[in-house]
Amino acid sequence: MPKNNTPETRCGYVALIGRTNVGKSTFLNSVMQAKISIVSDKPQTTRKRILGIHTTSRGQAVFFDSPGIHQPRSRLNEKMMKDVHMSLRDADLVLYFTEMRDQRDDPFIIDLLRTAGKPVILVINKIDLFRRSRSLERMAAWKDLFPWKEIVPLSALNGINVDRLESLIFDHLPTGAPLFPEDMLTRQSETFYAAELIREQLLQLTHHELPFTTLVVVRELEKNERLVTVTAEILVETRSQKKIIVGKNGAMVKAIGSGARRELEDYFDIKVYLDLHVRISPDWRNTPNVFAEMLEQS
Ligand SMILES: Nc1nc2c(ncn2[C@@H]2O[C@H](COP(=O)(O)OP(=O)(O)OP(=O)(O)O)[C@@H](O)[C@H]2O)c(=O)[nH]1
Ligand SMILES: [Mg+2]
CATH class of the missing domain: 3.30.300.20 (K homology (KH) domain)
Known part of the structure; x- marks a missing residue:
């Protein structure tokens, strides 16, 4: 039982993983209400792992925004995929991002998640583009592919379910004191x-x-x-x-x-x-x- 009946704070590393262009960086900026990572409609926008340190009354979620998962075709691409593996290795919790238009149930990525052996929340982003019945269908299609801790439909762009996902993230992080100073947002120069x-x-x-x-x-x-x-x-x-x-x-x-x-x-x-x-x-x-x-x- 924590002292003084104050709830224990949570703290840990959260890896944002998924294919390119699904909205990982948009979510990071939205949940932190700051521009931590650049966003565009072009593929492979994020080229290296970027740290976003999010401190709230519930604790500290330290996000790794990561490049999109892809088959490497150049030395740069290899380095980008290495960063994806590093994020998975260091994470206490993984947010696996897909988007509504994503029809693929990708065995390569599911294997990657299985090998990592970390708790995973499945995020189905861009629900603003489709009717609600379609997002329920998508959730059902993904449900049995992996033992997800949660499945969250989201619109990172319009802010739908961002608060709910934030709260679930803290629910699944280990208890612990903050790792970084409260006013620190990132470590990039x-x-x-x-x-x-x-x-x-x-x-x-x-x-x-x-x-x-x-x-x-x-x-x-x-x-x-x-x-x-x-x-x-x-x-x-x-x-x-x-x-x-x-x-x-x-x-x-x-x-x-x-x-x-x-x-x-x-x-x-x-x-x-x-x-x-x-x-x-x-x-x-x-x-x-x-x-x-x-x-x-x-
Ligand atoms: N309609 C809609 N568009 C979104 C949403 N979230 C992100 N986008 C758009 O999707 C595009 C890609 O967003 P990013 O956040 O750069 O995607 P990413 O997953 O970080 O991409 P990489 O860094 O290339 O791996 C941008 O044009 C965003 O505006 C959403 O919820 N709804
Ligand atoms: Mg990005």
Whole structure:
């Protein structure tokens, strides 16, 4: 029995796992009411494991937002899948995200969950896109595939059931004192966020073949009381990709830059000067030094 009749706090690591584009990062931002992880309608938005530290009166849920599960086709993809395995290994609780449009009962993923041997909550996201009867059907279809601890239909975008899922997460976490200071939200560096906020604009403003072949590297980040100066490069693999990202008379890179500057000003809460260039770096995805630089910028 806890002392003074105060309920014991819960604390633990929660892995957000699932295919790309199902809404894992959207949920993380929604439950934490902060922009922890970038979101886009393009596949493979999250490229590395991102920590989101969520402290409430019930305790501390430490989320690992993870890249979408996929078959690796490059060194970068292999590193992304390694992060998925790391999240599963370190988790006290797994949230397995699917979405309503997902028809696949994927034996590969179910095997992955079985091997991990962790308690799993099944989340069926994007219920706002379908009628209620369809979400009940989907829940029934998934029910017997795995001994889920819970099955939760969700709309991460519209906030439907986000509170309920949050409460279930705390129910399934072990009791314990917080691991991180209460006011800490993440452990990623400012340099990492600066690069991510630029990449988010790139994903949102360009069409879908480009995101896989681009990388944002922050070369310099300087702060004083009045201004943050960010110097960054967008790496692309070919001349034609560079042409698209620069755009007619530089219009595209200008749009990416001004969108990113607004986001950066929100993030740093101060005026930002962004110096953004596009550079060709052939095959950076298979050049360990190049993507290591991005993955270590955190
Ligand atoms: N309609 C609808 N769209 C959603 C919902 N949740 C997320 N989305 C959209 O789905 C897209 C992908 O969302 P993300 O949060 O980036 O998905 P993710 O699972 O983190 O994707 P990866 O990082 O690539 O693995 C975005 O366009 C979101 O706005 C939802 O509940 N309903
Ligand atoms: Mg994501």
